[in-house]
């Protein structure tokens with residue numbers, strides 16, 4: 479078990495430094511899902527400083543995680559945090575752009591939590607690494623509540639573009655017959671896509 483103080487410190491530092499991490503409700507849902515479905519092998523796209531990876535690895539001693547981060551500062555902080563939590567044998571960190579990573583392994587769960595405009599591409603690239611009946615879980619489907627706002631009320635052109643892409647991803651998941659997707663109103667909105 480990872481010392482609660484270590485996890486609390488990582489979370490506080492992430493919040494102080496404006497590093498985006500999963501919300502408390504979202505992470506509680508994710509951990510519960512991992513436990514109830516006996517998930518053992520996880521791929522995470524978007525490590526940030528390792529907060530969610532450490533929380534997921536804490537669910538059971540035989541969980542193994544591969545996690546990808548392209549930002550060097552965050553990656554180095556994650557290496558430090560994961561070592562501190564003594565999880566370096568169970569969490570493999572890849573310092574790369576996820577689009578440059580090619581994996582052969584198959585995972586029970588793929589957690590997509592990286593650039594929100596790229597979710598369709600992440601989904602398409604990594605679904606071959608999912609076991610049959612495995613799950614792809616995507617965070618931030620509500621994008622801080624902005625997805626429910628009429629587009630003309632969003633001032634920033636960039637944000638409008640992002641919201642449009644998240645809406646496209648929503649439609650892509652709904653129309654994807656290889657998966658059954660449930661949209662769950664927890665945290666910042668989670669999409670749970672189970673491979674048929």
Ligand code: SAM
Nearest residue numbers: 499500524526529530547548549575576592593
């Ligand atoms: N999962 C983390 C947690 O809850 O503790 C938070 C991840 S944060 C929301 C998203 C991270 O994805 C950022 O640190 C960003 O640098 C990384 N990222 C975005 N696009 C990426 C890509 N194409 N490849 C690798 N990392 C990426």
